[in-house]
Amino acid sequence: MQKIAIIGGGIIGITLANYLDTTKYDITLFDEGKGQATKASAGIISPWLSKRRNKRWYRLAKDGAAFLQKLATDMNLSQEIYAKNGTILLRSKGLADLANLAEQRKKDAPEIGDIELLSSYQTASKLPLLAPQESLYVSGGARLNGLLYLEYMKKLAVQKQVNFINEKAVLKRKNDHWQISTQNHQISADNVIITAGPNCKPLLEPLGYQVDLRPQKGQLIVFNTAQTESYQWPVAMLDNEADLIPANKGQIIIGATHEDEAQWDLQPTKEAFERLTENSKNVFTVP
Numbered sequence: 360m361q362k363i364a365i366i367g368g369g370i371i372g373i374t375l376a377n378y379l380d381t382t383k384y385d386i387t388l389f390d391e392g393k394g395q396a397t398k399a400s401a402g403i404i405s406p407w408l409s410k411r412r413n414k415r416w417y418r419l420a421k422d423g424a425a426f427l428q429k430l431a432t433d434m435n436l437s438q439e440i441y442a443k444n445g446t447i448l449l450r451s452k453g454l455a456d457l458a459n460l461a462e463q464r465k466k467d468a469p470e471i472g473d474i475e476l477l478s479s480y481q482t483a484s485k486l487p488l489l490a491p492q493e494s495l496y497v498s499g500g501a502r503l504n505g506l507l508y509l510e511y512m513k514k515l516a517v518q519k520q521v522n523f524i525n526e527k528a529v530l531k532r533k534n535d536h537w538q539i540s541t542q543n544h545q546i547s548a549d550n551v552i553i554t555a556g557p558n559c560k561p562l563l564e565p566l567g568y569q570v571d572l573r574p575q576k577g578q579l580i581v582f583n584t585a586q587t588e589s590y591q592w593p594v595a596m597l598d599n600e601a602d603l604i605p606a607n608k609g610q611i612i613i614g615a616t617h618e619d620e621a622q623w624d625l626q627p628t629k630e631a632f633e634r635l636t637e638n639s640k641n642v643f644t645v646p
């Protein structure tokens with residue numbers, strides 16, 4: 360049986376491990392877990408009206424959003440893990456133009472779903488934490504709880520006989536195979552799939568590959584409310600860096616920051632807290 364090693368157990372690695380056929384391949388997934396984006400992510404799946412102008416990014420993100428709808432069905436994800444409650448987009452001006460852009464993009468991204476300009480009243484009734492304001496709603500937007508997703512997908516993978524090694528891996532080429540070593544294990548593999556996020560760089564550079572990947576730090580504010588119906592609310596994408604993500608059991612998430620200079624610094628900062636608070640305070644019913 361062919362041996363495959365996957366290095367990195369975030370959303371990419373664990374999803375791949377579940378789609379590979381374990382009757383044909385012997386799969387080992389290595390995951391250090393340190394600095395992992397998936398378990399910390401805000402989980403907004405709504406790329407269609409992003410302000411980013413990079414067309415290749417858009418194609419990748421759009422195809423990813425379409426795939427996620429299939430994935431939710433294939434893996435039978437619960438509403439707690441994957442909630443397709445739509446997205447509300449807030450803009451101080453230009454909502455009608457945004458609605459036109461959504462209609463255009465829907466032609467090759469039908470996953471965007473229904474597109475609707477909402478009155479102030481309709482906005483507040485869809486997401487009661489929001490102060491009344493007009494908005495654009497797209498029904499295809501979703502939220503993925505990264506931590507619950509990983510836990511669930513790991514259980515499925517274990518049932519399929521995927522092996523897990525929760526240690527940092529180092530990769531070497533030995534004759535016709537790959538050698539993957541950790542502090543306590545060493546295995547050889549016919550094929551290696553690297554899904555290690557920005558750590559692809561230190562894994563691949565010793566083998567002579569050049570990798571242009573850098574970490575980006577993201578910080579969130581998480582707080583609890585008594586709003587138990589939050590699990591069915593849409594995500595609100597604000598007109599700045601902050602977004603408002605209703606999660607399960609009254610939990611609300613604000614964020615994330617996008618910090619290119621912070622490298623692997625995982626400490627929360629006062630500056631990020633203040634910026635996210637400032638960027639979001641005017642959209643709430645209670646400041």
Ligand SMILES: Cc1cc2nc3c(=O)[nH]c(=O)nc-3n(C[C@H](O)[C@H](O)[C@H](O)COP(=O)(O)OP(=O)(O)OC[C@H]3O[C@@H](n4cnc5c(N)ncnc54)[C@H](O)[C@@H]3O)c2cc1C
Pocket residue numbers: 366367368369370371372389390391392393394395396397398399400401402403404526527528529554555556558559562576577578579615
């Ligand atoms: C705060 C925050 C908010 C975000 N919000 C959103 C959002 O709303 N919407 C969205 O689409 N995206 C969001 N993202 C981005 C998204 O989470 C990431 O793009 C995605 O999770 C990346 O998944 P991945 O599997 O590529 O990498 P990761 O989840 O980072 O997983 C890589 C794994 O590889 C492991 N690893 C690395 N090197 C090694 C090694 N040598 N040996 C063993 N293991 C190794 C790491 O420890 C890690 O566990 C957010 C990210 C953050 C941090």
